[in-house]
Amino acid sequence: MATIIFYILGFTALIATGLCITRRNPVHAVVYLVNALFALALIFYLLGAPLVAAWEVIIYAGAVMVLFLFIIMMLELAPNPVDEAAGPGWMRWGPVLLLGLVLVACTVLLILVDGQSGEGVPTYYASPQDFGYALFSRYALAVQVVSFQLFFAAVGAFYVGKPPKRRRKEQA
Amino acid sequence: MSDFAIDILLILVKLGLIFAVLLTGAAYLVLAERRVLGRIQRRYGPNRVGPFGMMQPLADAVKLLTKEDFIPAQADKPIFFVAPGLAAVTALLAFAVVPFSPPITLFGREVPMVVCDLNIGVLYFLGLSSLAVYGIALGGWASNSKYALLGGIRGLAQLISYELAMGLSLVPVVLMAGSFSLTDIVLAQNPVPFALLNPVAFLVFLISTAAESKRIPFDIPEAENELVAGFHTEYSGMRFGLFFVGEYINMMILGSMITVFFLGGWIGPVLPPIVWFFAKVMAVAFVFIWMRGTLPRLRYDQLMHFGWKFLIPVSLINVIVTGALLLWLKG
Numbered sequence: 358m359a360t361i362i363f364y365i366l367g368f369t370a371l372i373a374t375g376l377c378i379t380r381r382n383p384v385h386a387v388v389y390l391v392n393a394l395f396a397l398a399l400i401f402y403l404l405g406a407p408l409v410a411a412w413e414v415i416i417y418a419g420a421v422m423v424l425f426l427f428i429i430m431m432l433e434l435a436p437n438p439v440d441e442a443a444g445p446g447w448m449r450w451g452p453v454l455l456l457g458l459v460l461v462a463c464t465v466l467l468i469l470v471d472g473q474s475g476e477g478v479p480t481y482y483a484s485p486q487d488f489g490y491a492l493f494s495r496y497a498l499a500v501q502v503v504s505f506q507l508f509f510a511a512v513g514a515f516y517v518g519k520p521p522k523r524r525r526k527e528q529a
Numbered sequence: 530m531s532d533f534a535i536d537i538l539l540i541l542v543k544l545g546l547i548f549a550v551l552l553t554g555a556a557y558l559v560l561a562e563r564r565v566l567g568r569i570q571r572r573y574g575p576n577r578v579g580p581f582g583m584m585q586p587l588a589d590a591v592k593l594l595t596k597e598d599f600i601p602a603q604a605d606k607p608i609f610f611v612a613p614g615l616a617a618v619t620a621l622l623a624f625a626v627v628p629f630s631p632p633i634t635l636f637g638r639e640v641p642m643v644v645c646d647l648n649i650g651v652l653y654f655l656g657l658s659s660l661a662v663y664g665i666a667l668g669g670w671a672s673n674s675k676y677a678l679l680g681g682i683r684g685l686a687q688l689i690s691y692e693l694a695m696g697l698s699l700v701p702v703v704l705m706a707g708s709f710s711l712t713d714i715v716l717a718q719n720p721v722p723f724a725l726l727n728p729v730a731f732l733v734f735l736i737s738t739a740a741e742s743k744r745i746p747f748d749i750p751e752a753e754n755e756l757v758a759g760f761h762t763e764y765s766g767m768r769f770g771l772f773f774v775g776e777y778i779n780m781m782i783l784g785s786m787i788t789v790f791f792l793g794g795w796i797g798p799v800l801p802p803i804v805w806f807f808a809k810v811m812a813v814a815f816v817f818i819w820m821r822g823t824l825p826r827l828r829y830d831q832l833m834h835f836g837w838k839f840l841i842p843v844s845l846i847n848v849i850v851t852g853a854l855l856l857w858l859k860g
Binding site: 415 | 605608647648649652653655656660662663666669670681686689692696
């Protein structure tokens with residue numbers, strides 16, 4: 358049962374992601390990506406990690422994608438059919454194809470090396486307590502390092518996004 | 530019947546009951562709001578249809594169902610169709626984790642009075658309330674109208690901002706209860722509700738839920754005299770009805786959440802638990818209606834400043850202080 362649901366969810370996520378990257382209309386792409394993230398959240402739930410599933414929905418579907426949508430709506434990015442002649446075909450599709458091939462190769466390798474873990478059955482059920490203890494005691498240092506990195510990134514983004522002094526004077 | 534079949538049947542019965550109570554509750558909340566607002570403004574409000582106007586919600590439903598369902602020519606049809614449903618469904622789904630009474634014993638079986646007591650109930654509620662944004666944003670965008678688009682953008686910005694304060698004000702609750710499960714949170718408030726133990730979190734949560742429900746004084750996504758009707762300008766008939774009912778269902782959900790998180794849920798003396806629960810939810814809904822009747826609308830920049838520069842810092846400090854106090858009390 359869990360295996361069947363897992364495969365259905367997996368295919369949903371794949372199809373949604375595929376549709377997401379092929380849509381011309383950015384809002385449609387966002388909707389498909391939300392679908393894909395939702396399917397991923399369900400897969401996490403299926404694999405015995407309810408906390409990660411909830412975070413996937415709250416943070417990715419609920420906050421990050423909403424910000425994407427916000428920007429798209431603010432900039433009024435209308436569907437633009439005139440993009441065809443921007444360069445030779447392989448320039449547009451090449452990098453994506455390469456990345457996709459690498460990912461597929463990695464997945465195939467993983468399945469060949471470790472075929473047993475593709476069962477779609479929770480091997481370990483992580484309750485919120487277990488997850489919290491693991492995160493803040495065993496991996497406390499890693500969590501701190503990552504959070505500092507995020508903090509630096511936020512400060513960096515603020516610094517880079519700040520208009521230079523000369524321009525600010527002109528604006529004022 | 531096997532145990533499994535009985536369990537499924539029980540869940541279906543509970544779902545049916547909750548749907549019935551929520552939908553009639555939402556319909557009569559509309560009537561209550563119109564009556565109370567009328568009284569606040571020294572007029573009677575609707576009192577023609579049936580005794581005391583009690584049949585007004587039915588008349589409204591008939592009107593909405595028989596009206597023309599208008600679709601703008603340039604609208605993005607699939608999204609335009611789905612958006613009102615999204616707004617209503619995300620509100621309805623949140624009720625799955627709300628415990629409205631302690632478990633009761635029926636025919637020798639213990640029946641928990643909650644559809645699904647998730648061990649991540651708080652996060653489930655937060656997740657759904659963050660998904661509720663899509664109904665507004667996509668509805669506003671798909672209408673292909675400037676008013677609706679502006680309403681959608683404002684709605685997005687407002688809901689993201691106040692969601693942060695809402696989530697942060699729940700952290701002290703989770704800290705004090707030591708659990709993400711709503712049943713455990715209610716049980717942890719047995720002698721003293723969290724509203725008295727942590728009034729700061731309570732006030733922040735109350736204000737941010739008022740903002741989440743997009744009602745006056747936080748109704749800039751649909752500000753009538755600026756944006757016609759904001760994100761649902763182009764909607765008519767039952768699609769508009771779904772947005773409208775969704776708002777009132779949302780009000781009941783947020784009322785139940787305030788009840789569960791801060792007012793001690795079903796706990797109370799003398800009266801049966803379910804009556805206490807319902808009374809508390811109605812009291813919160815009345816406060817929302819009261820606020821709508823007395824307060825003017827905030828300006829957009831005032832709203833953003835209040836959210837980001839006041840509510841979020843206050844709730845962050847509250848998290849730190851509560852955490853430190855709990856650690857100190859533990860020794």
